[in-house]
Amino acid sequence: MNGDESGYNGYFNRQVMLWGEETQASLQEKRIAIVGSGGLGSSLVLALGASGIGHIDLVDFDEVSTHNIHRQICFRTGDEGRYKAEVAAELAQARCPYVEVLPHTVDFGTYAQKVRPLDLILDATDNLPVRADIDAYAKRLGIPWVYGSVEAFNGQVCFIERSDFGAFRITDREPAGIAAPIVMHIASLQANLALRYLAGLPVKKDLLYYLFFDAEGELVTQKFKMPV
Secondary structure, eight states: OOHHHHSHHHHTHHHHHHHHHHHHHHHTTOEEEEEOOSHHHHHHHHHHHTTTOSEEEEEOOOBOOGGGTTTOTTOOTTOTTSBHHHHHHHHHHHHOTTOEEEEEOSOHHHHTTSOOOOSEEEEOOSOHHHHHHHHHHHHHHTOOEEEEEEEBTEEEEEEESSOOGGGGOOOOOOOOOBOHHHHHHHHHHHHHHHHHHHTTOOOOOSEEEEEEEOTTSOEEEEEEEOOO
8 A cells, every 4th residue: 555545645545535635634623522421421422532533532530331231332340440531542543643632520519610722513422411511612712512312112313503492391200212224323423424514514403303112013203493
C-alpha cells in the first residue's frame, strides 16, 4: 500500500468515496460531547470516533458493572470497576488514530460548569433530569443536541434544535428491561443524524422518531413534530 492508501484517506476510503476529501477533512475540526458511555454511549463513541470526528468529550462518572457488558459494546469481562469513560475512550482511540477522545469522569453538572467549544452534544443517558440539563446547556451554547432513549424493544431519537424539552415531562414509572440490539439500533440512528449534520448534509430537526415492535413483531416507525 502507498502512503495515501495506508494513511488518512486510506482509513476513511469509503467515506471519502461518499462525500469527498474536503468534507472528510472538515470532520477533523469538529468537536462533540457524548454524555454517557454506557449502552448508547459505547456505540456512539465507536461509530463517530471511527468516522473521523476530531475531538470527542466523553462524560460519565459511572464504573463498569457485570450487568452492563451484554449491551455496552465497549466493555468486556475484566473491565468491572473501571471508569466507563476511560475504557471507552481507550478503545475508540485504538480503533482510530485520527480521533482524540477525552474522558471526563464527572457528572454532567460538573462538566457543564465550563462553556466549551462544541459543535454538537449527544445524549446517551437514561435520566430525564440530566437530559433537561443537556437541553439547557445546549441552548446556552447555541448548539443542537441529539436525544436518544431505549426501553425493552422500543426507542426514540430526535435531533433537537429549537424544541421545548418540557414535552418529555412524564410521571414517575418503573422502567422495563432492555434488549441489547435495540440499544445499538437507536445509537446508530443518533450517530447517523450527528454525522450528517457535522458533514453539512440535510437533517430533519425537531422531529421525534419513535420505533417499536408491535404485538405481531413488526417494526413500526412513527414520527412526531416536537413543540418549539
